[in-house]
Amino acid sequence: xxxxxxxxxxYNTRAAARGHEELDPLEFDxxxxxxxxxxxxxxxxxxxxxxxxxxxxEKKRNEILQMAILEPKLAILDETDSGLDIDALRVVAGGVxxxxxxxxxxxxVTHYQRLLDYIVPDYVHVMxxxxxxxxxxxxxxxELESRGYDWVTGPAGARRAA
Amino acid sequence: MSAVLxxxxxxxxxxGFVTDIEAETAPRGLSEDVIRLISSKKQEPDWLLEFRLQAxxxxxxxxxxxxxxxxxxxxDFQDIIYYSAPKPKKQLASMDxxxxxxxxxxxxxxxxxxxxxxxAGVAVDVIFDSVxxxxxxxKKLADVGIVFCSISEAVREHPELVRRYLGSVVPSGDNYxxxxxxxxxxxxxxxxxxKGVKCPMDLSTYFRINTQDSGQFERTLIxxxxxxxxxxxxxxxxxxxxxxxxxxxxxxxxxxERADIKYxxxxxxxxxxxxxxxxxxxxxxxxxxxQGANSRISWTQVETGSAIxxxxxxxVLQGEGSSGEFYSVALTNHHQQADTxxxxxxxxxxxxxxxxxxxxxxxxxxxxxxxxVKIGPRAxxxxxxxxxxSMLIGDRCxxxxxxxxxxxxxxxxxxxxxxxxxxxxxxxxYFAQRGIDAxxxxxxxxxxxxxxxxxxxxxxxxVEATKLLGLKLEGSVG
Numbered sequence: 001x002x003x004x005x006x007x008x009x010x011y012n013t014r015a016a017a018r019g020h021e022e023l024d025p026l027e028f029d030x031x032x033x034x035x036x037x038x039x040x041x042x043x044x045x046x047x048x049x050x051x052x053x054x055x056x057x058e059k060k061r062n063e064i065l066q067m068a069i070l071e072p073k074l075a076i077l078d079e080t081d082s083g084l085d086i087d088a089l090r091v092v093a094g095g096v097x098x099x100x101x102x103x104x105x106x107x108x109v110t111h112y113q114r115l116l117d118y119i120v121p122d123y124v125h126v127m128x129x130x131x132x133x134x135x136x137x138x139x140x141x142x143e144l145e146s147r148g149y150d151w152v153t154g155p156a157g158a159r160r161a162a
Numbered sequence: 163m164s165a166v167l168x169x170x171x172x173x174x175x176x177x178g179f180v181t182d183i184e185a186e187t188a189p190r191g192l193s194e195d196v197i198r199l200i201s202s203k204k205q206e207p208d209w210l211l212e213f214r215l216q217a218x219x220x221x222x223x224x225x226x227x228x229x230x231x232x233x234x235x236x237x238d239f240q241d242i243i244y245y246s247a248p249k250p251k252k253q254l255a256s257m258d259x260x261x262x263x264x265x266x267x268x269x270x271x272x273x274x275x276x277x278x279x280x281x282a283g284v285a286v287d288v289i290f291d292s293v294x295x296x297x298x299x300x301k302k303l304a305d306v307g308i309v310f311c312s313i314s315e316a317v318r319e320h321p322e323l324v325r326r327y328l329g330s331v332v333p334s335g336d337n338y339x340x341x342x343x344x345x346x347x348x349x350x351x352x353x354x355x356x357k358g359v360k361c362p363m364d365l366s367t368y369f370r371i372n373t374q375d376s377g378q379f380e381r382t383l384i385x386x387x388x389x390x391x392x393x394x395x396x397x398x399x400x401x402x403x404x405x406x407x408x409x410x411x412x413x414x415x416x417x418x419e420r421a422d423i424k425y426x427x428x429x430x431x432x433x434x435x436x437x438x439x440x441x442x443x444x445x446x447x448x449x450x451x452x453q454g455a456n457s458r459i460s461w462t463q464v465e466t467g468s469a470i471x472x473x474x475x476x477x478v479l480q481g482e483g484s485s486g487e488f489y490s491v492a493l494t495n496h497h498q499q500a501d502t503x504x505x506x507x508x509x510x511x512x513x514x515x516x517x518x519x520x521x522x523x524x525x526x527x528x529x530x531x532x533x534x535v536k537i538g539p540r541a542x543x544x545x546x547x548x549x550x551x552s553m554l555i556g557d558r559c560x561x562x563x564x565x566x567x568x569x570x571x572x573x574x575x576x577x578x579x580x581x582x583x584x585x586x587x588x589x590x591x592y593f594a595q596r597g598i599d600a601x602x603x604x605x606x607x608x609x610x611x612x613x614x615x616x617x618x619x620x621x622x623x624x625v626e627a628t629k630l631l632g633l634k635l636e637g638s639v640g
Contacts, residue, residue: 009602009606010593010598013598013599013602014597017597070596
């Protein structure tokens, strides 16, 4: 199944659920090409089968594209930065930035501060054992980068994390 | 999720109804007398009766094949009715005279006839049980010299062609079921495309098994003369019955110099219920001979019905530079069994063949691909590419691949690729995450899986096939 057919079905399912108008293939093609620019995706990519032979970076970009098209109210991006080279990271981050706004929420899960050079979060939470232990803003992430997690979680938390 | 998936693949057979028409039937069982009866009912010439009797005598010496990966109780050939025809009325001059009951049946099946055929651009040679009832578009085809009629009619009108080619590709003693068919075949289609003629429309035939317990033994013969081109469509449905019905057809294709034959099938016969009770035994011999240089034969099949499917549409590549193609989707669900594939026999130099087979098994079904690629000693420069993909839905079905490759020429190339995949909960979750429900997800995955085959189907078949697969899988994914 081609990527664009998959996206169109998903888009129309969602449009129907929200009472919006569904798009025919031509209208959708315009939309998807527009959105593909956001993640610097070659349109040829849309005619490939979904996730078939995609590299790690391509999968991630594809997911951001899906997010751009489906416009979810809440998106959870779990380790979106893992396995990405610098350029791909920049593209993915650019996409996330363009998509975040006052009407939606994005929860990003990451182990590294690197991603936050590109995406400036409103809040940073440190989570361990299913509980949020500390909440701050971007400076918290920078502090974690230099000091590690031990000072937040304590020695017990560090052991569990290991 | 599993329960939802299971539910998705099971939808009652839509065409399960029996038409109430008085049939003229032969007594149960098979003997030389029954064969003589069939032959005389059809007012056949002596040579054809002789062909039948020879086949029958040979059949008596054969045993039913055991090598296929299917199981069924032994078939009692003496418990089958070999001839049954709607009672003949007077010769029909127009569609208005066709039994209204018959017309309603076609209506339910959506067979395009007369005006509907005109709109669809399809000429239909309708087979109802064993006698051809109406042949549309014959005149238009006749204008360019194309013969498209029932094989009984061809025996009367074009005996020289039938006599020359009948049994030339599938000899009467070729295999158990082919021999049986040669002995008792009742009707089928005949096509002859003269030299240099490109058939202006897709030719189509619909088969329907009607009288309970009547085995159907169609015989189809298609000949494309030098530089001729034809595309032939075959589609089938059958009413719902509890006892198994045997169907043993033979299809022969002959392609002469530079001729091109495309044969497409959508098979949706009654497959039995979800407990494996009833359903058609579909034991078919289909073979094409690329006799002329640079000729081409292409088989495309979508097999979704029948309790048991046993068929291997094959190409004998005799002419230099000739090519054979086989594109197949076989879907089995519940207790269906399919053992299907192809044979590509390379005899001539620089012959080419391509095999693309997609097997989908769901429920507790068993789906086997069996294919033979043979490169003969004189087939220098021959090439074959085979791709066999299997998809499993659920954890109670099975998929097998049996490729047989024989190469007797060192200057040839054979490639074989195979994959197995499974529609898992993870994939369906991926769809669900993006708002697509399981039913649509399965249908999309299947259609994506089958795309390489569907693109070779004529337009209306492609649409039908896509719907059919969705229908067949409703309620069964898990």
